[in-house]
Amino acid sequence: MTVTPAEQAAEAAAVGAGGVGPERELIGRSPGRLALMRLRRDRVAIVSGAMLLVFILVAVCAPLIERLYGVGPLDRFPDRLDANGFPLGYAGVDADHWLGIQPGIGRDIFIQIVYGLRTSLMIAFTGATLTLILGIVLGIVAGYLGGWVDAVITWVLDLVLAFPFYIFCFAMVPLAVHQFYGPRDQESVWFRPALLVLIFVLFNWTSTARLVRGQVLSLREREFVEAARASGAGLGHLLFRQLLPNLWAPILVTYSLNLPSLVTAEAALSFLGIGVLEPTPDLGRLISDSVLYIRDVPSFTIVGGTTLFLLVLAFNLFGDAVRDALDPKSTR
Amino acid sequence: MLRFLVKKILLALTTLAAVSVLTFGLFFVVPTNPAELMCGQGKTVCSAERVAMIERRMGLDQPIHKQYVDFMRGIFVGRTIGSGETARECPAPCLGYSFRSDEPVMNIVARTLPVTLSIVSGAAVVWLVLGVSIGMISALRQGTVFDRIAVGTSLVGASMPILLFGPLLLIVLVYETGLLSYPRYTPITENPLAWASALVLPWFALGFLNSATYARLARAQMLETLSEDFVRTARAKGLPKLAVYARHALRAAITPIVTIAGLDIGIYLGGTVITETVFGFTGLGKTALNAALNLDMPIVMATVLLAAVFVVAANVVVDVLYAVIDPRVRLN
Numbered sequence: 321m322t323v324t325p326a327e328q329a330a331e332a333a334a335v336g337a338g339g340v341g342p343e344r345e346l347i348g349r350s351p352g353r354l355a356l357m358r359l360r361r362d363r364v365a366i367v368s369g370a371m372l373l374v375f376i377l378v379a380v381c382a383p384l385i386e387r388l389y390g391v392g393p394l395d396r397f398p399d400r401l402d403a404n405g406f407p408l409g410y411a412g413v414d415a416d417h418w419l420g421i422q423p424g425i426g427r428d429i430f431i432q433i434v435y436g437l438r439t440s441l442m443i444a445f446t447g448a449t450l451t452l453i454l455g456i457v458l459g460i461v462a463g464y465l466g467g468w469v470d471a472v473i474t475w476v477l478d479l480v481l482a483f484p485f486y487i488f489c490f491a492m493v494p495l496a497v498h499q500f501y502g503p504r505d506q507e508s509v510w511f512r513p514a515l516l517v518l519i520f521v522l523f524n525w526t527s528t529a530r531l532v533r534g535q536v537l538s539l540r541e542r543e544f545v546e547a548a549r550a551s552g553a554g555l556g557h558l559l560f561r562q563l564l565p566n567l568w569a570p571i572l573v574t575y576s577l578n579l580p581s582l583v584t585a586e587a588a589l590s591f592l593g594i595g596v597l598e599p600t601p602d603l604g605r606l607i608s609d610s611v612l613y614i615r616d617v618p619s620f621t622i623v624g625g626t627t628l629f630l631l632v633l634a635f636n637l638f639g640d641a642v643r644d645a646l647d648p649k650s651t652r
Numbered sequence: 653m654l655r656f657l658v659k660k661i662l663l664a665l666t667t668l669a670a671v672s673v674l675t676f677g678l679f680f681v682v683p684t685n686p687a688e689l690m691c692g693q694g695k696t697v698c699s700a701e702r703v704a705m706i707e708r709r710m711g712l713d714q715p716i717h718k719q720y721v722d723f724m725r726g727i728f729v730g731r732t733i734g735s736g737e738t739a740r741e742c743p744a745p746c747l748g749y750s751f752r753s754d755e756p757v758m759n760i761v762a763r764t765l766p767v768t769l770s771i772v773s774g775a776a777v778v779w780l781v782l783g784v785s786i787g788m789i790s791a792l793r794q795g796t797v798f799d800r801i802a803v804g805t806s807l808v809g810a811s812m813p814i815l816l817f818g819p820l821l822l823i824v825l826v827y828e829t830g831l832l833s834y835p836r837y838t839p840i841t842e843n844p845l846a847w848a849s850a851l852v853l854p855w856f857a858l859g860f861l862n863s864a865t866y867a868r869l870a871r872a873q874m875l876e877t878l879s880e881d882f883v884r885t886a887r888a889k890g891l892p893k894l895a896v897y898a899r900h901a902l903r904a905a906i907t908p909i910v911t912i913a914g915l916d917i918g919i920y921l922g923g924t925v926i927t928e929t930v931f932g933f934t935g936l937g938k939t940a941l942n943a944a945l946n947l948d949m950p951i952v953m954a955t956v957l958l959a960a961v962f963v964v965a966a967n968v969v970v971d972v973l974y975a976v977i978d979p980r981v982r983l984n
Contacts, residue, residue: 479670479674483960484959486922486923487937487952490944490945491678491679491940491949492678494944495678495944498947580811588815592925593945594945610819611819611930614827615827618828622816622823625815625816626816628813628816629811629812632812632813633811633812635811636807640807
């Protein structure tokens with residue numbers, strides 16, 4: 321019931337396979353170390369973790385890759401297209417353009433994907449982190465205080481679950497854009513991503529809040545909480561210093577499973593034309609652009625879609641592995 | 653049972669009322685000025701009188717709370733929109749008129765809902781039959797080659813975004829091999845065969861992707877049930893294997909699957925917008941998207957409400973089914 325092991329578990333899983341190994345001379349092992357050991361022994365976790373690391377590195381180092389690769393996300397190569405706008409050769413692949421050229425607009429697909437990953441991951445990580453914070457605060461408050469506070473939060477939670485997510489996004493995004501920019505003004509580059517993050521947080525906090533609330537309900541009658549209360553601890557201390565450290569394992573699992581669902585949702589919204597706009601590169605929009613040429617240049621759709629698929633797959637596999645590693649039911 | 657049902661339905665109605673107030677408030681507080689939108693379709697500049705005339709005709713000159721009451725009354729008993737000589741009779745269930753095309757929203761819903769209904773019903777059959785049976789067989793044959801292939805496929809399939817899978821099906825089945833033609837929706841009343849053949853692609857796309865999740869769920873549930881005492885008792889008293897699996901274990905294992913299937917179907921009925929977009933159908937989701945991009949709020953309002961009704965109704969149905977299927981659930 322102390323802070324450190326659970327926090328270590330959080331850190332360990334977040335860092336993935338690259339964490340510090342268990343020290344052999346220790347006899348008693350903390351839960352965090354045990355989880356890390358299990359994670360390191362899991363081959364799927366190592367592979368998916370490495371995949372994730374590559375994706376994240378590519379996204380973070382996008383400007384560096386641009387410099388080494390020699391092509392920017394907005395550079396166009398009209399001389400590599402034929403009269404109909406289709407890329408010359410096989411999808412336009414050559415030594416300078418590893419994944420070919422976008423038909424019509426003539427951009428390099430590889431660098432679009434590199435920067436698209438950056439957009440996607442930035443929105444997903446920001447969204448998931450803010451979701452987590454909101455969900456934890458509301459869940460822990462509802463679970464611990466109970467009474468009418470709990471009733472109100474639970475009711476709002478049920479209400480949010482009744483809102484149809486996609487249709488509500490369609491309604492909200494154009495309205496918000498209209499409200500802030502009117503029909504003709506140029507939108508700021510940051511507006512859409514920020515709006516998407518806001519919508520994701522508003523719709524996604526429910527699962528975390530529900531989970532945390534349930535856990536707190538069973539924890540709040542435990543002796544250590546009573547002891548803290550008896551020794552005069554304030555509400556903030558009780559909630560965030562006593563209860564929260566015991567919840568890190570399940571919270572971490574929801575976080576790691578929230579990330580791929582946000583990646584998918586962001587790609588879907590951009591695919592539908594209400595997510596990230598030109599000229600910001602984005603995976604969903606890349607796929608939607610490619611579908612126009614699916615008959616003649618199918619490889620374009622396949623390349624964009626496969627990147628998204630691999631990203632989601634890596635997140636899901638790693639999330640599953642984290643859950644298995646943290647699961648107290650599994651054998652030590 | 654009756655009291656339980658009434659309580660559930662009351663709660664559902666409260667949620668729906670809150671959803672309607674919130675959406676109405678959100679859409680109508682934002683000054684999109686629908687009268688100008690309508691009038692702007694002709695290329696001429698709108699005169700102030702014409703805008704005022706349209707506002708009167710649409711009933712937009714009323715205060716917002718009165719507009720809301722009128723809107724809700726229109727759904728249940730019908731209403732007269734506008735006043736004076738431009739007034740129009742709109743029989744129940746009245747959802748108002750489109751800002752853009754001036755078509756009754758009810759007609760638009762009546763045209764597009766069957767499309768979504770067709771997609772979801774067929775896809776649900778595919779994913780339930782395929783997913784549940786694969787999961788069950790997998791659990792009964794745990795550790796065999798079949799099980800391992802099924803587990804691996806469903807693990808990967810659960811991460812496959814429809815943004816990749818839908819276009820892939822199009823590439824493979826339509827453009828490269830020509831096995832199917834690009835789907836064109838025909839109502840079932842006109843030609844059931846053409847209806848079914850057009851829907852094969854979306855059924856397969858949506859059904860196959862979801863069946864991965866369901867196979868995983870069914871397998872886990874079945875494994876858990878098979879390890880329970882009542883299954884051993886049933887075997888020990890000499891019941892044949894098939895009777896134990898089909899009658900005793902299946903009933904217990906299927907309950908959570910019914911819950912999730914019900915909720916999924918409810919959510920999908922509100923619009924399978926990506927599937928519809930990929931395969932070129934104009935269902936509820938696609939209609940909502942287009943309406944939102946055009947700021948055509950009556951249509952958006954109607955689709956949000958309809959989708960919320962589906963979600964909430966699915967919740968009630970699931971709760972009732974739960975009690976019917978699982979004898980362990982006791983209502984009071």
